[in-house]
Amino acid sequence: MKPTIYDIAKLAGVSTATVSKVFNRTGNISEATRSKVMRISRELNYKPSMVASALAGKNTFSLGLLIPDLVNPFFAELARHVEDRAHEQGYNLIICNTDNDLNKETQYIQLLRQKSVDGILVATGVRDDDALKELIDQRVPVALVAREMSVLAVSTVLVDDFAGGYSAASYLLELGHRRIGVVAESLTVSSSKARVKGYRLALEEAGLTYEEGLLAVSDFSVEGGKAAAATLLQEAPTAIFACNDVLAIGAMQAAKEAGLSIPGDLSIVGFDNTILATITDPPMTTIAQPIRAMGHQVVDLIIREIQEDQVIKQRVVLLPELIKRGSAQSRK
Amino acid sequence: MKPTIYDIAKLAGVSTATVSKVFNRTGNISEATRSKVMRISRELNYKPSMVASALAGKNTFSLGLLIPDLVNPFFAELARHVEDRAHEQGYNLIICNTDNDLNKETQYIQLLRQKSVDGILVATGVRDDDALKELIDQRVPVALVAREMSVLAVSTVLVDDFAGGYSAASYLLELGHRRIGVVAESLTVSSSKARVKGYRLALEEAGLTYEEGLLAVSDFSVEGGKAAAATLLQEAPTAIFACNDVLAIGAMQAAKEAGLSIPGDLSIVGFDNTILATITDPPMTTIAQPIRAMGHQVVDLIIREIQEDQVIKQRVVLLPELIKRGSAQSRK
DNA sequence: GTGAAAGCGCTAACAC
């Protein structure tokens, strides 16, 4: 049987309160009893049960992370950095893949609450999420990352998607492109929408009119991106801005299949700067999100909310950065 | 304040035992009281606390998953499928990235135990792991996935790595290649070692001698694979078998940098069949692991161990499959 | 079919 605090107390000849205090470094304990308790604990290989401790009023030291899909390298990288930071701070991460499905999201939130996680990190793009609102009403620590929910007072860490879209389009414009297609993920996802808006503004500032025909919407997959880009190609663009690296890869494939060389015949700019962008041929020019920084910041934010009871919510907007590699060049 | 079982009991005019029974569908409860309890619960939005329930002797319904790194698409995909299956069965997943670092692994195992997870899934390649042995001694449900530990009696799900290496090399041999390099991940990782052994046997069966010079060891990264392949190239191989897709991508990059065309001048075969293999140019010929099946099976295995107290441990070996795409062809 | 009560392992007043 696993030893409990009682076993340690008995063997060390002290009370459970004392044992508890040495493990929590609370109260005032003499060095002598402290080391005795520690010795006995080590001998019995005693480790305090976090579930008992949680029930007795302390934290569970676990965080929930709601993301669409780990297979998406952007979210895998985000999850990795979130987990790293959480672990550094003594928290564990419960991962929940929602596929941006409202039902799944609601279900997971429910579960996480029953498990009494200390906070919930939300990176899924579901809009209009009552379960989320409820959480916030009930003062459960929540923070958004890489997504937005303007109506809610909730701490948020994201990249300036609008600026990213703007900068992608501006760069392409600078290179002399005039017919620039855009392949977007579902426009119901806030980040995707903002990127397209940024793109649109850059075009309009350059005196071009935004054409519906140059926008193709896709689900999140290489195949989707490929199909979307293929339809776009009929409009004879000289460049394509894809709202994430996965879609950009689809676009690259579509171009190759259409016999177009990249960047010779078609320039492509992606978004995210995941591992994917480094392995394409040519390497992908893309808008980098500071994924690591986002992960760290959002964890720090939520932990502050957990520990202090009256914090000022904040919205951290990080700036994306254009990474020039080989998939975009001057228009011939 | 969140409602507790006492609140429900009081309002429903029954005892807490009764409420507990209706939520657990145990004992015999009249339809009348059942529905009354349910109604009140719904009105108060009552959800049983899993931490209290766990302390009172039930499961926590959470599993730990130890993996090297979520950024590695193979493990991201594995984690996704594991999470899916776990969720289907009512379990949550706590993800732990160990970077194959023994210290981190030990630390995580410790933490997971303190959190009283119901079982621990191990996909990291750390050898000789005392913490793991201890777990098994203490009858904590443990299962290995995509890794091996022959000395231990522990349920395992993996692919036949040896057969995979053999089949990769055989295919290349069949295509007429005679000088086949191999780039491996650290040979301390069981799966990697087995793949190289399979490769070696295929060579020897074909009457070739295994040359040390044709083996390059790399860390797990595109750059590592690239560097390893670059040294290999000096031995003028006509084909390279890379022990995973990430390394294969590195090899493709090295080849291109050396002015070699793929598959014209150099054939390349990878391993894993992650999303990466589909996006290279040319698409990568690789050995597919049935990642989804592995994830599902290992979850089912561990849940059986959790629920039944006397189970026969088993070792499930799935067969890898050669996926022919464009990165390997007949030797000219 | 339902309830009383002990107990899961720990924490935090409060008393000494």
Next chain:
DNA sequence: GTGTTAGCGCTTTCAC
């Protein structure tokens, strides 16, 4: 500096 004790929210045995 250390101990007593009353919970935390639930499960479960046993009695009715």
